[in-house]
């Protein structure tokens with residue numbers, strides 16, 4: 001079942017403010033809703049810091065930075081030069097990556113109509129959109145029509161390695177919806193010489209402790225509905241991704257990248273996994 005977008009969207013404002021509060025975003029992408037929610041949750045963050053309980057912030061920052069790292073590596077290795085960030089919300093990634101890579105990178109941010117319009121207005125208003133950077137309407141759950149991924153892929157360069165990124169999306173959809181979405185992503189990415197899918201995901205095995213359960217309650221309240229944990233473990237999710245025509249699929253624990261990112265992983269960081277799925281197996285020369 002597809003969740004009502006209106007119930008998911010408030011979290012985009014919260015995460016948007018989180019990226020800004022940690023020096024990763026631009027003031028133009030801060031919304032009053034995001035600032036308000038961030039302030040409202042401050043006492044909970046304070047309590048968690050004192051008690052060592054997991055925080056939303058810990059896994060939000062971990063997932064964002066690990067996705068950035070894997071995307072940067074793919075670009076540096078020449079595997080990817082087109083990116084579709086599906087359900088981009090107020091993510092600053094497109095702006096940051098375009099600053100770093102300029103004309104070499106085509107970056108498409110995509111979201112449902114209201115959020116896409118808002119993001120476009122905010123970015124245009126602040127002069128943050130450069131050539132090769134666009135914000136479009138896209139519904140990740142549809143196969144046909146102008147708002148489908150297929151329609152977007154039709155107008156991209158079929159010769160360029162392409163990445164799809166989803167962040168903060170999959171756990172709001174139930175299992176059949178996620179599986180169908182991954183199959184859609186796999187089909188589309190197989191149209192390009194290289195295809196990469198990066199996403200965060202929460203699994204049962206990493207979300208068991210009392211602190212994590214309490215945190216799930218907070219998150220579910222926050223998004224006014226259930227948060228779905230589709231798979232018991234990494235292997236199940238990897239198998240489903242391979243069924244969706246990804247030749248290589250791996251789920252990473254963020255702590256694995258702490259050294260590379262020079263980042264302290266706070267309690268809660270490992271409540272999330274980062275998916276790295278590729279349509280081609282890496283060549284061993």
Ligand SMILES: C[S@@+](CC[C@H](N)C(=O)[O-])C[C@H]1O[C@@H](n2cnc3c(N)ncnc32)[C@H](O)[C@@H]1O
Pocket residue numbers: 005008009011012015016086087088089090091110111112115138139140141166167168169
């Ligand atoms: C939790 S926010 C995450 C935003 C951003 N990726 C981040 O991490 O800050 C979820 C986003 O998913 C978008 N969304 C919900 N359903 C969608 C769908 N079917 N297709 C595309 N975007 C969708 C919402 O509009 C919202 O911007």
